Amino acid sequence: MSEPTMENTEPQEGLEVLRPHKFDGIQEFDNPMPNWWLAILGTSIAFALGYWAVMHAYGPGIEPGKRLTEEMALAAQEAAKRSGLLTDPLLWKMSQDQAVVNNGRAIYAVSCAPCHLPDLAGAIGPNLKDNLWVHGGNPMAILGIITEGVAAKGMPTWGPMLGRQKIAEVTAFILSYHKEGEPVLPAQPQAQAR
Numbered sequence: 001m002s003e004p005t006m007e008n009t010e011p012q013e014g015l016e017v018l019r020p021h022k023f024d025g026i027q028e029f030d031n032p033m034p035n036w037w038l039a040i041l042g043t044s045i046a047f048a049l050g051y052w053a054v055m056h057a058y059g060p061g062i063e064p065g066k067r068l069t070e071e072m073a074l075a076a077q078e079a080a081k082r083s084g085l086l087t088d089p090l091l092w093k094m095s096q097d098q099a100v101v102n103n104g105r106a107i108y109a110v111s112c113a114p115c116h117l118p119d120l121a122g123a124i125g126p127n128l129k130d131n132l133w134v135h136g137g138n139p140m141a142i143l144g145i146i147t148e149g150v151a152a153k154g155m156p157t158w159g160p161m162l163g164r165q166k167i168a169e170v171t172a173f174i175l176s177y178h179k180e181g182e183p184v185l186p187a188q189p190q191a192q193a194r
Contacts, residue, residue, distance in 0.1 A: 086168055091139035094168060095175035104173025107166050111158065120177060125155065129177050137184035143171045 019028040055063060062070075094100045109118060115125035126134050135145045146167050149157035158167060 086140070086143065086164075088139045091143065091168065091171055091175060092180045094172035095178075097172070100169050100172045101176045103166075104169035104171070104176075107162065107170050108173050111162065112170065115155070120174065125153075128174050131178070131182055132185050134186075137178075139171060139175055142174060143167060146170055 017030040019030045021027070054060075108116075112125075115123060116128055117123050120128040122128065126132075131137065133141075135141060135150065145155070146162075147157070147159035147164075149155045149159075151157075162170070
C-alpha cells in the first residue's frame with residue numbers, strides 16, 4: 001500500500017470538490033451529508049438522551065425490565081384468580097359439596113376402583129379410607145399423587161388423561177371420607193408395599 005499524499009486541489013467551477021489527499025491513488029469527494037440524514041441523526045441522539053434521562057437517571061419512569069417483572073407478577077395473580085388455584089382449604093371445601101363428591105365418585109368408579117376398590121378399602125393400591133398414607137395425606141399431596149402417579153408402584157399418571165378438574169373432584173371424593181385436621185400418619189411397611 002502506498003502512503004497518503006497531499007495534493008493541492010483547488011475547487012474548479014462545475015466540478016465536485018475533492019478532498020486534498022490521495023490514498024492508493026483514490027481521492028474522496030468532499031460532499032456534506034444530506035440534511036435529512038443529519039436531521040434523523042440529531043433527532044435520534046436527542047431522543048436517546050431524553051429517554052435515558054427520564055427512564056434511567058432523573059425521571060419518574062420505571063425501568064422497562066422492572067415494569068415487565070411487575071406486569072408479569074400481576075398477570076400471574078390474575079390468572080391464578082381466574083383459574084381457581086387449588087389449595088388445601090379449597091379441596092376440603094369441595095369435599096363438603098355433594099355435587100362435586102358425586103362427580104368424583106363417578107370418576108373414581110371408572111378410573112380408581114379397579115385398584116383401590118369401590119369402597120376405598122384398597123386392593124392392589126393402598127387403603128384410602130384410613131388415616132395411614134403412603135405418600136402424604138394432605139389434600140394437595142393426594143392431588144399430586146393422582147396427577148403424577150407412582151410409576152414404581154404401578155399407579156398411572158392420571159393428569160393427562162383426566163385433567164385438573166376431574167382430579168380435583170376425585171380428590172374431594174377421597175377427602176369426603178376424612179375430616180379436616182385429622183392426623184396424617186405414615187403407612188406401615190406392609191401398606192407401603194402396595
